[in-house]
Amino acid sequence: MPLKKTFIVSGAQTKFGALEGVTFREMLAEAVDKATIQAGVPKKEIQAVFLGTFNPEMLIHQGHTAPLLLDYAGLRGLPATRHEAACASGAVALRAGIMAIESGLYDTVLVGGVEKMTSVSTNKVTEALAAAADDEFESGVGLTFPGVFALAAVAHMNRYGTTQEDMALVAVKAHKNAASNPLAQFQKEITLEKAMTPKFVAWPLKLFDCSPISDGAAALVLSSDKKAKQYTDTPVKIVGSGQASASMNLSGRSDLTSFEASVAASRSAYKMANLTPKDIDFAVVHDCFTIAEIIATEDIGFFKPGEGAKAVREGITAKDGAKPINPTGGLKAVGHPVGATGVKQAVEVYKELIGAAGANQVPKHNIGLMHNFGGTGATCVVNIMRRADA
Amino acid sequence: MPLKKTFIVSGAQTKFGALEGVTFREMLAEAVDKATIQAGVPKKEIQAVFLGTFNPEMLIHQGHTAPLLLDYAGLRGLPATRHEAACASGAVALRAGIMAIESGLYDTVLVGGVEKMTSVSTNKVTEALAAAADDEFESGVGLTFPGVFALAAVAHMNRYGTTQEDMALVAVKAHKNAASNPLAQFQKEITLEKAMTPKFVAWPLKLFDCSPISDGAAALVLSSDKKAKQYTDTPVKIVGSGQASASMNLSGRSDLTSFEASVAASRSAYKMANLTPKDIDFAVVHDCFTIAEIIATEDIGFFKPGEGAKAVREGITAKDGAKPINPTGGLKAVGHPVGATGVKQAVEVYKELIGAAGANQVPKHNIGLMHNFGGTGATCVVNIMRRADA
Numbered sequence: 001m002p003l004k005k006t007f008i009v010s011g012a013q014t015k016f017g018a019l020e021g022v023t024f025r026e027m028l029a030e031a032v033d034k035a036t037i038q039a040g041v042p043k044k045e046i047q048a049v050f051l052g053t054f055n056p057e058m059l060i061h062q063g064h065t066a067p068l069l070l071d072y073a074g075l076r077g078l079p080a081t082r083h084e085a086a087c088a089s090g091a092v093a094l095r096a097g098i099m100a101i102e103s104g105l106y107d108t109v110l111v112g113g114v115e116k117m118t119s120v121s122t123n124k125v126t127e128a129l130a131a132a133a134d135d136e137f138e139s140g141v142g143l144t145f146p147g148v149f150a151l152a153a154v155a156h157m158n159r160y161g162t163t164q165e166d167m168a169l170v171a172v173k174a175h176k177n178a179a180s181n182p183l184a185q186f187q188k189e190i191t192l193e194k195a196m197t198p199k200f201v202a203w204p205l206k207l208f209d210c211s212p213i214s215d216g217a218a219a220l221v222l223s224s225d226k227k228a229k230q231y232t233d234t235p236v237k238i239v240g241s242g243q244a245s246a247s248m249n250l251s252g253r254s255d256l257t258s259f260e261a262s263v264a265a266s267r268s269a270y271k272m273a274n275l276t277p278k279d280i281d282f283a284v285v286h287d288c289f290t291i292a293e294i295i296a297t298e299d300i301g302f303f304k305p306g307e308g309a310k311a312v313r314e315g316i317t318a319k320d321g322a323k324p325i326n327p328t329g330g331l332k333a334v335g336h337p338v339g340a341t342g343v344k345q346a347v348e349v350y351k352e353l354i355g356a357a358g359a360n361q362v363p364k365h366n367i368g369l370m371h372n373f374g375g376t377g378a379t380c381v382v383n384i385m386r387r388a389d390a
Numbered sequence: 391m392p393l394k395k396t397f398i399v400s401g402a403q404t405k406f407g408a409l410e411g412v413t414f415r416e417m418l419a420e421a422v423d424k425a426t427i428q429a430g431v432p433k434k435e436i437q438a439v440f441l442g443t444f445n446p447e448m449l450i451h452q453g454h455t456a457p458l459l460l461d462y463a464g465l466r467g468l469p470a471t472r473h474e475a476a477c478a479s480g481a482v483a484l485r486a487g488i489m490a491i492e493s494g495l496y497d498t499v500l501v502g503g504v505e506k507m508t509s510v511s512t513n514k515v516t517e518a519l520a521a522a523a524d525d526e527f528e529s530g531v532g533l534t535f536p537g538v539f540a541l542a543a544v545a546h547m548n549r550y551g552t553t554q555e556d557m558a559l560v561a562v563k564a565h566k567n568a569a570s571n572p573l574a575q576f577q578k579e580i581t582l583e584k585a586m587t588p589k590f591v592a593w594p595l596k597l598f599d600c601s602p603i604s605d606g607a608a609a610l611v612l613s614s615d616k617k618a619k620q621y622t623d624t625p626v627k628i629v630g631s632g633q634a635s636a637s638m639n640l641s642g643r644s645d646l647t648s649f650e651a652s653v654a655a656s657r658s659a660y661k662m663a664n665l666t667p668k669d670i671d672f673a674v675v676h677d678c679f680t681i682a683e684i685i686a687t688e689d690i691g692f693f694k695p696g697e698g699a700k701a702v703r704e705g706i707t708a709k710d711g712a713k714p715i716n717p718t719g720g721l722k723a724v725g726h727p728v729g730a731t732g733v734k735q736a737v738e739v740y741k742e743l744i745g746a747a748g749a750n751q752v753p754k755h756n757i758g759l760m761h762n763f764g765g766t767g768a769t770c771v772v773n774i775m776r777r778a779d780a
Contacts, residue, residue, distance in 0.1 A: 001495050023526075048633075057447040061530070063521035064476035067635035067651075067768035071642065077654065079633035080769070081482040082474045086454035092471040096486055102493035105391050131453035136413075140451070243438075243469035245457035252461065261457075264467065378457035379470070 002272055006101040007228035007235040008385065010039035011220035011347035016335030017185040019215040024060055024116040025072035027217035031340075032073040032112060035219040041231050046221070047106040049080040050097040052089035052113035054338035058128040060116055069114065086132035086374030087288060089113060090218070090342025091243075091381035097222045098241055098383075107224045113343035114217035125213050129338075132375040134248040146210060146289070148250065148376045150202035153291040155256035157204065160306035162294065164204050168195035169312045170290035171208040171332055177319055178329025180359035185214055185335035209290040214335030218344035228388075234354040239367075240273025240384035242266060248378045257306075259377030262299035266371065269382040270301070277301035280384065281364040282324040282352060284345045285371040287332050296371050297325055300382065324362040327352065342372035346383065353387045366390035392662055396491040397618035397625040398775065399498075400429035401610035401737035406725030407575040409605040414450055414506040415462035417607035421502060421730075422463040425609040431621050436611070437496040439470040440487040442479035442503035444728035448518040450506055459504065476522035476764030477678060479503060480608070480732025481633075481771035487612045488631055488773075497614045503733035504607035515603050519728075522765040524639040536600060536679070538640065538766045540592035543681040545646035547594065550696035552684065554594050558585035559702045560680035561598040561722055567709055568719025570749035575604055575725035599680040604725030608734035618778075624744040629757075630663025630774035632656060638768045647696075649767030652689035656761065659772040660691070667691035670774065671754040672714040672742060674735045675761040677722050686761050687715055690772065714752040717742065732762035736773065743777045756780035 012034030014027050028051075036043050049070050056062040066080035083093040090113035097111040117125055130139035133148070156162045172195050178184035190208065199207040221231070228235040244264035247253055253260070270276060283300060287293035294308035302323050303311045311317050317325035328334060328348050331341060349368040351357045357365075366387055373380040402424030404417050418441075426433050439460050446452040456470035473483040480503035487501040507515055520529035523538070546552045562585050568574035580598065589597040611621070618625040634654035637643055643650070660666060673690060677683035684698035692713050693701050701707050707715035718724060718738050721731060739758040741747045747755075756777055763770040 004494075055447050055453050057445050057518075057521050060525065061517075061521055062525045063445050063474060064523070064638065064765045064768060066475060067765070068524060068638040070635055071637050076637060076642070077635055077651075079485075079655075080635045081486070081633075084453060084472045084474055085456060095469075096471070096489070099486070099489045099493040099495060102495065103489040104394075105489060105492065127451075128447075131447050131451055133454070134458060135450065135452045243471075245460055245467055245470045247461050247466060248454065248458040252466070261467075265469075375454045375457070378454060 003102060003238055003241060005225040006098050006238045007223050008350045009221050009223045009228050009231040009235050010035045010041050011350045013183055013218035013344045013347050014216050015183045016214045016216035016337060018118040024056060024114060025069055027215060028069045028112055028114040029073040031217040031219040032110065035221055041221050043074055045108050046075060046078065046110045048100055048109045049075060049078050050093040050109060050111045051080065051082050052093035052339045052342060053082055054084060054086060054089045054115055055128045055131055058131065059120055085379040087338050088342055088372045088374030088379045088381050089339045091372035094342060094346055095241060095243055095381055098238055101222050101224050107227045109222050110219060111222060111343055112217065112219040113340040115337035115339040116215050117213050117337060118215050137249045146202035146205055149289040149291055150205045152256045152295065153204050156291060156295065159257050162309040166309035166312060167209050167290040168192055170293050171195040173318060174326060174330045174332035177327055177360060178333030181328045181334060184329045184333055185212055186333045205289055211288045211331040211336040214337040216335055216337035216340045218340045218347050220343060220347055220350065235388045236350050236353045236385050237388050238383055239386045240269035240275065242268030243381045244268065246378050248375065250376065258295060258299055259373065259380065261377050261380035262296060262371065262373060265380040265382040266300040269384050273384045275384060279367055280369045281367050282327060282362045283369040283371060284326055284348050286373045287326060287330040288336060290332065293325060293330065300369065300371055319362060327362050328360045342381065345370040345372055349385050353385060393492060393628055393631060395615040396488045396628045397613050398740045399611050399613045399618050399621040399625050400425045400431055401740045403573055403608035403734045403737050404606050405573045406604045406606035406727060408508040414446060414504060415459055417605060418459045418502055418504040419463040421607040421609040422500065425611055431611050433464055435498050436465055436468060436500045438490055438499045439465060439468050440483040440499060440501045441470065441472050442483035442729045442732060443472055444474060444476060444479045444505055445518045445521055448521065449510055475769040477728050478732055478762045478764030478769045478771050479729045481762035484732060484736055485631060485633055485771055488628055491612050491614050497617045499612050500609060501612060501733055502607065502609040503730040505727035505729040506605050507603045507727060508605050527639045536592035536595055539679040539681055540595045542646045542685065543594050546681060546685065549647050552699040556699035556702060557599050557680040558582055560683050561585040563708060564716060564720045564722035567717055567750060568723030571718045571724060574719045574723055575602055576723045595679055601678045601721040601726040604727040606725055606727035606730045608730045608737050610733060610737055610740065625778045626740050626743045626775050627778050628773055629776045630659035632658030632662065633771045634658065636768050638765065640766065648685060648689055649763065649770065651767050651770035652686060652761060652763060655770040655772040656690040659774050663774045665774060669757055670759045671757050672717060672752045673759040673761060674716055674738050676763045677716060677720040678726060680722065683715060683720065690759065690761055709752060717752050718750045732771065735760040735762055739775050743775060
């Protein structure tokens with residue numbers, strides 16, 4: 001079943017980082033203002049709202065976030081639902097927005113995502129993040145996320161010969177791209193030597209292999225074919241959308257060098273779009289850890305299993321390479337406010353496609369892909385977007 | 391925009407109550423088995439899953455619940471998203487399922503809801519529930535839910551002359567109905583004298599004015615017009631669905647005797663269904679407190695503002711009255727496992743419509759309505775359902 005009529009007509013994010021003194025609701029309100037009134041979409045045209053937030057319950061003792069955020073963003077009264085799928089919370093909210101437009105119930109909806117993570121201790125953040133894994137069988141007995149991705153890294157190193165330096169090169173690339181991104185948490189380049197600093201978080205993953213703890217929000221407006229052209233001359237069509245799940249705990253997986261939900265979600269999105277990986281000009285993938293980017297580029301079919309690291313080494317995934325990956329800096333250097341990430345990824349793809357990515361613009365930008373996953377890949381969403389005139 | 395093609399083809403709930411030794415995932419798996427294989431819907435026909443859970447993060451340190459629950463229910467791999475809107479989490483999941491079917495992306499989807507609340511202390515439950523209100527302006531400074539609904543009760547008493555006895559009569563009716571409901575938490579009748587026992591939770595609300603802390607799960611299967619008749623001879627069409635939000639904190643409300651989101655959501659559902667309150671045979675409404683049922687019956691237009699209590703006194707809302715309300719016992723006596731409640735309400739309406747409510751069957755059952763709201767009514771969902779042959 002193809003998508004018939006869903007377009008992105010605007011998108012924006014706040015600066016990501018440790019935004020001291022800026023609250024949860026203020027961040028989303030800023031992103032919403034940027035994606036609506038500042039982008040030429042009057043707020044009164046928005047008919048429904050789909051929000052992604054991960055764990056504000058444990059981070060700031062706040063659930064029921066949709067009406068709260070909505071109200072503060074000047075949209076009181078609208079139907080508004082919060083969606084959660086760990087680090088894929090933003091992308092599942094986007095999927096709900098897509099289905100809302102495709103259903104014909106609404107013509108213009110807002111999709112947003114936000115997380116406030118830096119107002120509590122790192123221990124408390126770790127505890128909140130751990131809720132994204134299986135508490136009975138995994139996180140509850142001490143396996144936190146750096147540990148899980150360290151297992152994946154070791155498996156990939158063992159099977160394919162991927163090295164710690166390969167992973168460090170992903171961090172170097174992320175920082176290089178983010179250096180020219182004013183909304184990034186880390187706007188500075190790092191050397192390979194620095195990325196290899198042996199501050200181990202969970203061997204073989206070191207400090208620079210890990211995405212940071214961040215605050216931030218993002219929002220975008222979706223419109224139907226009837227309305228999209230009213231708001232912009234450059235609407236972007238969502239041509240494929242796939243979502244899949246996998247066993248929460250690793251004991252249910254047969255392979256740690258690939259995430260089966262990423263494979264399934266991307267295959268589903270390609271099929272819906274009637275496209276293949278060859279047709280995609282660039283991708284924004286979920287690099288919560290450097291190894292996750294390498295595996296993601298294989299799982300979405302850009303490179304064969306085991307050849308993701310080679311693509312990094314050869315510069316193929318660089319901003320000006322043949323298959324740019326995370327040209328604005330990824331989760332690694334832009335930051336990872338969990339509920340905002342999937343929405344921010346869609347905003348990035350949108351901006352690249354319409355040629356509005358500034359210093360982070362990729363050369364070829366007709367068709368782009370976003371890959372957002374949650375937990376240890378137990379949820380994955382892949383969306384493929386195409387400039388309407390491409 | 392009318393709903394074109396969404397039908398409920400099966401629905402089930404677990405027993406509600408303090409289910410010692412039964413885990414979160416086991417409860418949902420039981421409800422899913424009852425709503426699929428035991429109801430003649432093979433699991434392999436399910437294409438996507440929409441789940442409501444409220445605050446498992448704080449109750450059992452578990453987020454990212456959709457893939458976890460799905461896996462345990464024998465549905466690993468499917469697209470699965472968790473939806474949260476406080477006590478309306480189940481109904482927003484159902485709305486997502488409706489849009490999924492209406493979009494044409496899926497023909498058969500599962501909607502579920504679950505909450506495990508009795509494995510932690512009452513203090514911890516209170517803290518978890520408080521996350522459904524505005525933490526900065528309301529719950530964080532001590533206003534918990536019994537307090538909020540006590541304010542509503544006082545306002546209603548003051549403006550309309552509603553009495554503590556009127557509220558107690560709602561509890562008496564709920565217990566009477568639940569006495570014949572084998573899945574209810576409290577299967578026994580209470581006298582008016584007992585309901586009036588002056589154990590105040592927040593004056594004027596007493597112990598028997600409050601719904602209990604419960605465990606439980608519910609699930610239902612939605613199918614498109616193409617598929618519905620394959621699973622059942624008595625599909626139930628969802629003919630109207632409305633959702634609205636309101637200010638989270640009461641300072642943003644102009645009136646405490648009515649919940650504006652309930653009014654807006656019901657008007658929206660009636661309009662979509664092209665029906666009026668007169669056309670509805672019975673309703674299942676959100677009676678988290680007895681006063682909430684009285685106000686809900688006014689907000690959905692069954693009775694004029696201020697006349698809800700009179701309807702209770704005159705037996706109009708009794709199971710065999712002219713407008714039965716909560717004929718199976720409501721949240722008050724069946725229980726209120728938060729994420730499950732909205733789905734359970736839909737299951738109840740479905741069962742009444744197809745004449746499968748046993749001793750809790752209402753006499754006239756062509757068209758029914760469910761009303762599920764979250765927090766202090768900051769989110770409300772109203773769905774109207776009609777037997778396909780009615």
